[in-house]
Amino acid sequence: MGRSDHQPHGIVANIDDRSRFARMRLAADAHSAARTRAEFGVWLERHFDLGAERFSDLLLAVNEALANATEFAYADAARNGTVDVTAAYDGTSDTLAVRVNDRGRWRHSTSEQRQHQLRGRGIPLMRALTDKVTIDRTPHGTHVTLTWTDLTRPRLNA
């Protein structure tokens, strides 16, 4: 954590392996979210042999967490903030945990109607696509953790 905090975003070394994917201090905008989603997909394909459904579910859930951070965390801020995305895979338990952390607050006071329209499906989608979702709202940011268990085990309904 210490070192990357001092680097401007975009220059942070992306040292990924099967147990780790990390993109720190990403610009909280739609372009960056699309790029990060694509890179996460490349990481998944490189390290895991997942079925099409599982792969799509992971990509979509991570996208929705990123979209929420992009759309809402900094809605009232003068300029966009940043988002950290980290994924940790534990081979022993075959569990993947993806964390999406922003440093803003998901707004509830302003333009509630618009929020509801846009966000309406984001969180339900995450819940439907993921084994477990936790959303931790703190004064310093919102931390979303998406967890999949039995990641690589073939599923009966696949």
Next chain:
Amino acid sequence: MGEQSGDSVNPTAFEVEKQQVDQAVVLTVFGEVDMLSSPKLAEAIGTALAAKPAALILDLSKVDFLASAGMTVLVTAQAEVESSTKFAVVANGAATSRPIKLMGIDSVLSLYSTLDSALSAIADG
């Protein structure tokens, strides 16, 4: 929101092709439908609907990513379409029809797995 950063990188290959098949306007969508491209999709649908076609078919067979932003476009289109226009969506796959069904949107849309089945359903009428 500012989008000045990252202009050189465009991972979202998004395109809409329009064609007329008998009485139906078919919009074939390519690429990723996310919060970046959804406004373009909404615009394409709006333009097509403005001509008051007998039917509008949105073909998502070539879409490889559909985010909630895209689903909102589908639901909004369904709500805004006039009763004189039949509106149908074609989707079949892990990235499209699966999340549509998971969110129960298939209950408010006319969803077909192939363009042919959508066309014949509209022709039958």
